[in-house]
Amino acid sequence: MEKIIEIYGLTKRYGTHLVVNNLDLSVGKGEIFGLLGPNGAGKSTTILMLLGLTEPDSGTVRVCGLDPVRFPIRVKQKVGYLPEDVGFYEDMTGMENLVYTARLNEIPQGEAESRADELLAKVGLGTEKHKKTGKYSRGMRQRLGLADVLIKHPRVIILDEPTLGIDPTGVREFLELIVRLSREDGITVLFSSHQLHQVQQVCDRVGIFVDGRLLAEGEIGSLARQLFPDGQEASEGRSVALDDIYYRYFQGGGAGHE
Amino acid sequence: MIFITVIFREEVPVMNNITLKPFLAMVRKEVADHVRSWRSIILLGIVALTCMGSLYTSLSNFTEAVSRSNAENDFFFLNLFTLSDGTLPSFIVFVSFLGPLLGISLGFDAINSEQNKGTLSRILAQPVPRDYLLNAKFVAGLAVVSIMFFTLSFLVLGTGLIALGIPPTAGEFIRMILYTIISIVYVSFWLNLSILFSVRFRQPATAALAGIAVWLFLTVFYPLIVNLVLKGIEPSEMATPRAVYIYQKLRFGLVQVMPGELFNEITSTLLVPSVRSIGPLTMEQLHGTIPGPLPVGQSLLIVWPQLTGLIALTLLCFVLSYLSFMRREIRSR
Incomplete structure (x- = not known):
């Protein structure tokens, strides 16, 4: 499979604190990859390094074959990024915000408007598009964020904790939307979350990320085998709930693994 | 705005795959934000009111002042900017007072408010x-x-x-335009300073306060400190002319770091053509001079160092904010 995101030996430290520790990771084309880990595991920092918004201390990153440190603009042309708790210009309407993003991506005004219209309908904000975003609820902001990411026809979208603060039904709709869009347009998705069941719902592959390191990576079914190569759980195969793995690891923290 | 658009449109085509179209979109949005915000409406109101006030005072005793002034001074149109009857300050004093306020208030939340609203990381992901x-x-x-x-x-x-009922002469008109441009440079110094603070400080209130603190320090406290220092080293009456000369030079030099002082020197020289020099002059240098107004070019030549200094200070602030912004990490909120 063609690799869209490749990370080798990525390391980032703040002072003496190692946030991302020698990380290797790759995501194939059209995949939905879940980055699962507790708060402060280094997920967001890794994502920032993928976009060139912060510089790695060592290691290499390739996004669509490009180095984000040297070619951040070309990477950003291909990658849509929905930051954690995304914000919009509150005195502009949802539509205006989208058109502005499109203009920054050099999409001509007319095309920008029609595309924004189409995307707003797609994310279910068709009726609210002329409302100021200051009046949007959290869930609406998040959905507008998804439209904002998609307006530049990205090949990859990176979502950082996109479901934080949305109610359960909203979360389900949001996740379904992501899956549908990914399948329809063949977009690669990197999805970071600390909520296991969400990742389980949508992702093809999952990486469990604790203390800046990838503890395990693979399809959900095969994760159990990876984590407990000799254990009794592995023999029971698929019956092992990822829940168990997840909580066992998180409670023990990274230390349990060492 | 229009002329900026025109200038940029000329060279919009690609340079290294990067066009200026997104930049123009950004500028347009920022200008629209400024124009629509209550802040600039209030500022515009303040500036307009004060200028009307100063215009009124200068006009109300214009005849008196003009008849009082000597015959060869035919630059009386410029008195509109510099004249005051003592109840209200003149136009240039108002501008030098309000300019910093204007600059600081237009820039203090430039970057940090984007960060706080969560829009910074979204925009920089484009x-x-x-x-x-x-x-x-x-x-x-x-x-x-x-x-x-x-x-x-x-x-x-x-x-x-x-x-x-009398039109200004060409010289007066040029002086007015120059004065306006230099006022813009002066305000842009404060604008840059407050943008610098908005990059450095996370809270807009802190950035605004820092800007105002610098302004207060430079207009109120710095002159006080300079006076204290100068009192300490004041030469006695018996001192040699050389010592007095050095003292005067020092006294002049110490105030030259204040942007407000630079601005005042430039404007007073440009708008009062009879000003022949800034800073100390010896009797020798004055010997044989014929009092009279200077041509525009000569006035400009006198304030050239001050103008350069003002532009340099502006650029310095810009460079500092540039340096601290370009390599920093952009986190959401």
Whole structure:
């Protein structure tokens, strides 16, 4: 499979604190990859390094074959990024915000408007598009964020904790939307979350990320085998709930693994 | 704004795959933000009111002042900017007082409010060079200030025309335009300083306060400190002319770091053509001079160092904010 995101030996430290520790990771084309880990595991920092918004201390990153440190603009042309708790210009309407993003991506005004219209309908904000975003609820902001990411026809979208603060039904709709869009347009998705069941719902592959390191990576079914190569759980195969793995690891923290 | 658009449109085509279209979109948005915000409406109101006030005072005792002035002074149109009857300060004093306020208030929340609203990481995830944001904020502020000041100057000019019935000479007109441009440079220094603070400080209130603190320090406390220092080293009456000369030079030099002082020196020289020098002069240098107004070029030549200093200070602030913004990590909120 063609690799869209490749990370080798990525390391980032703040002072003496190692946030991302020698990380290797790759995501194939059209995949939905879940980055699962507790708060402060280094997920967001890794994502920032993928976009060139912060510089790695060592290691290499390739996004669509490009180095984000040297070619951040070309990477950003291909990658849509929905930051954690995304914000919009509150005195502009949802539509205006989208058109502005499109203009920054050099999409001509007319095309920008029609595309924004189409995307707003797609994310279910068709009726609210002329409302100021200051009046949007959290869930609406998040959905507008998804439209904002998609307006530049990205090949990859990176979502950082996109479901934080949305109610359960909203979360389900949001996740379904992501899956549908990914399948329809063949977009690669990197999805970071600390909520296991969400990742389980949508992702093809999952990486469990604790203390800046990838503890395990693979399809959900095969994760159990990876984590407990000799254990009794592995023999029971698929019956092992990822829940168990997840909580066992998180409670023990990274230390349990060492 | 329009002229900026025109200038940029000329060279919009690609340079290294990067076009200026997104930059123009950003500038347009920032200008629209400024124009629509209550903040600039209030500021515009303050500036317009004070200028009307100063215009009124200068016009109300214009005849008296003009008849009092000597015959060879035919630059009486410029008195509109410099004249005051003592109840209200003159136009230039108002501008030098309000300029910093204007600059600080247009820039203090430039970057940090984007960060706090969570829009910074979203905008910087778009395929635009990072400095576009900083440059757009500055250009938009500059455009708003330029429009405001040119409007004001032309209003003063127009009112003067109607009230006096005599058109300004070409020299006077050039001096007025130069004065307006230099006021814009002065305000853009404060704009850059407050953008610098908005990059450095996370809270807009802190940035605004820091800007005001610098302004207060430079206008109130720094002159006090300079006076204290100078009192300590004041030469006695018996001192040699050389010592007195050095003392005077020092006294002049110490105040030259204040942007407000630089601005005042420039404007007073440009708008009062009979000013022949800034800083200390010896009797020797004055010997044989014929009092009279200077041509525009000569006035400009006198204030050239001050003008350079003011522009250098502006650039320094810009460079500092550029340096601290370009390599920093952009987190959401």
